[in-house]
Amino acid sequence: MSTPAPPGLADALAAVVADMRAAATELATVLDAEHAALTAADVLALDHAGNRKQALMQALELHEAERRQLQSMAPASAEPTGWSEVLRLLALCQERNLRNGALVGQRLTQVRRALAVLTGEPEPGTYGRGGGLEPSARVQMRARA
Template identity: 45%
Template sequence: MNAPLQAELDTTLRTVVDEMSAATAQLVIVLDEEREALNSADASALNRAGEAKQMLMRRLEQLDAERLHIVATSAHAAQEVQPAWGDLLKTLTTCRDKNQRNGALVGRRLSQVRRALSVLTGSGNDTGIYSHSGELRAGHRSLPLAEA
């Protein structure tokens, strides 16, 4: 590969990895905001965080596809960004951990809501029953057998 083309690939890959690093840093912030919204039960903040998280994930997917294309074209370019790539992977691991933590919190809250609904509806710990049409319905302790 000629030197000018190699230099261009090196520069392009560096730019892509830098953009990925910036998006990942933003994702860390958004995941922290999501956690705060979950803790404070702020639905509008949670929606904003969810939208921002989706946008950043789409951007990261696009950038990663571009990165993979460049790396497949030039091993030299991949070697040039290796230190920055290692840092990016560490930040992505942090994002994964924060996202899993937020997901666990959502799961706990959902379980609490289901238990509260169970108490309010008197359905106990039933997981539900299937109707004649195959739809899952919440079970009830007692159902009327007939009406007069």
């Protein structure tokens, strides 16, 4: 026979899940703003988005810890109301964050190439299949010419 849930537990769990849903929704919006800032090279907007993103991630971590604690006190049952929506939103945030990370990687590569051209230094190599440092394709092409 299972023990009944403490009074108010379901409401507390629903409130935490609602807070997580709100934070994840805002995070998705902030990630879109971050993408726009990256695309426009708007440093101030990028800084603001980064700060907001960090605050939302911290809030989500706190909510998740609280949700786990409450869930551990609940009898084994179905997932809390709204939980599948939170998971969907978090997956969306992950996709957007990966998209933004790829854009940052592209920009970083462009900056490194521009610096290599300006300084006359060869571009840094990449790690090859064997784990050793290999020159980049651009450096290899110069060597063949």
